[in-house]
Amino acid sequence: xxxxxxxxxxxxxxxxxxxxxxxxxxxxxxxxxxxxxxxxxxxxxxxxxxxxxxxxxxxxxxxxxxxxxxxxxxxxxxxxxxxxxxxxxxxxxxxxxxxxxxxxxxxxxxxxxxxxxxxxxxxxxxxxxxxxxxxxxxxxxxxxxxxxxxxxxxxxxxxxxxxxxxxxxxxxxxxxxxxxxxxxxxxxxxxxxxxxxxxxxxxxxxxxxxxxxxxxxxxxxxx
Numbered sequence: 001x002x003x004x005x006x007x008x009x010x011x012x013x014x015x016x017x018x019x020x021x022x023x024x025x026x027x028x029x030x031x032x033x034x035x036x037x038x039x040x041x042x043x044x045x046x047x048x049x050x051x052x053x054x055x056x057x058x059x060x061x062x063x064x065x066x067x068x069x070x071x072x073x074x075x076x077x078x079x080x081x082x083x084x085x086x087x088x089x090x091x092x093x094x095x096x097x098x099x100x101x102x103x104x105x106x107x108x109x110x111x112x113x114x115x116x117x118x119x120x121x122x123x124x125x126x127x128x129x130x131x132x133x134x135x136x137x138x139x140x141x142x143x144x145x146x147x148x149x150x151x152x153x154x155x156x157x158x159x160x161x162x163x164x165x166x167x168x169x170x171x172x173x174x175x176x177x178x179x180x181x182x183x184x185x186x187x188x189x190x191x192x193x194x195x196x197x198x199x200x201x202x203x204x205x206x207x208x209x210x211x212x213x214x215x216x217x218x219x220x221x222x223x
Contacts, residue, residue, distance in 0.1 A: 010145040014153055019082045025059050028074030038067040042083030045109070046076050055119045058109030090222075093163035101168035105221060114214030115140065120221065123213065124168040126206040133171045134190050134205075135162045137178040137215040147215045151178065154219055161218030169211050176215065187212040 027047035034046045040061045047059040065080015090096065106121035114136065135158060137147040151158060155176075162174045177190055188199045190212060197208040205212050213221075 005142050007143070007145045007148065009143075010148050012145075012149070014149050019063075022068060022077055022079045023063055023082075025061070025076045025078070026074060027059055027071065027076050030057060030059065032071040032076060034067045034070050034076065036067050036070050038070075040065065040067060040078065040080075046070075046078075048109075055122055056106060057111065057119055058107070060109055093160065093167045096164065096167060098168045098170065101164050101221070105168075108220075110217070110220055112214055113216035113220060120213070120217060123211055124165060126169055126211060128206060129209065130169045130171045130206060130211055131173060131209040132191075132195055132211075133162060133165045133169060133174045134187070134194065134210060134212045135165075135174070135176040135215045135218045136187065136190060136212050137176060138190075148178070150215055150219060151176070157219045157222045158215045159218075161220065161222035162213075164221050165211065165213055165218060171211065 025046065029049075030047040031050055032047045034040060034044075040046065040063075042061055042064045044061050045058050046061050046067075049056045049058070059076070061076075061078055062082050063078045063080040064083065065078050067076065068079045069075065069077040102121045102124050105124060106119075110120040111117040112120060112123070137151055137158075139145070139147050158176065162176060166172070166174045175194060177194070187205055191197060191199055191205050191208050191210045195208060195210055199205055199208045
C-alpha cells in the first residue's frame with residue numbers, strides 16, 4: 001500500500017535556526033582531540049577515527065569558542081558562536097582531480113545526510129567501474145520536504161556536488177531523482193529503474209554500477 005504524501009512544508013522557504021549558546025557533537029567511537037577549557041576556532045577537527053580505521057570519520061567544530069566537555073557521554077560540548085556563513089567557491093568539477101574530491105570529503109568528515117551517515121569519501125572510492133551517480137531526492141518519509149526545498153532554493157549547488165561525485169567515481173552519467181514513486185527513497189529501486197539492473201542480494205549499488213547519495217550530501221560536497 002502506498003502511503004499518501006503530506007508535504008505541507010514543501011512551499012515553505014528554508015529558515016536559518018537561531019544559534020544556541022552551546023553545541024554538542026557526537027564523538028562516540030572517535031579519538032577526542034581537545035580537552036575541557038581549550039579554545040577552538042570554527043572548523044577545527046575536535047575528534048577523529050583512530051589511525052587505520054577502515055571507515056575514517058572526523059568531527060569539526062562549527063563554533064569558535066571554549067570546550068565545555070570533551071568525551072564524556074560520547075559528546076564534545078562547545079560554548080561560543082557559529083562560524084559566519086560564506087559562499088562556497090572552488091574550481092569547476094572538470095578542473096578538480098578525483099583525488100581532490102575524495103580528499104576534501106575525507107578532510108571535512110562528510111557523511112551521508114540522508115540518514116545513513118556512511119562516510120562519503122568511502123562511497124566515492126568504489127574500487128570498481130561506476131556508470132551512474134544518483135542524487136536521491138525522493139525523501140524517505142511522507143511528511144519530509146527538506147530535499148524538495150534544497151532543490152528549489154539551491155539546485156545549482158546540488159548539481160555541482162553531483163558533478164563532483166561523478167568526477168570522483170569516474171562515472172559518465174549523473175541523475176537527480178525526485179518524486180513519490182519510490183517508497184522510502186529505496187536506492188535498489190532507483191538503480192533498477194535507471195540502469196535496468198538489480199543490486200545483488202547482500203550487495204551495494206556499486207555492485208550494479210551505481211552510487212547513490214542524498215541531494216543534501218551532494219550540496220555539502222559542493223560546499
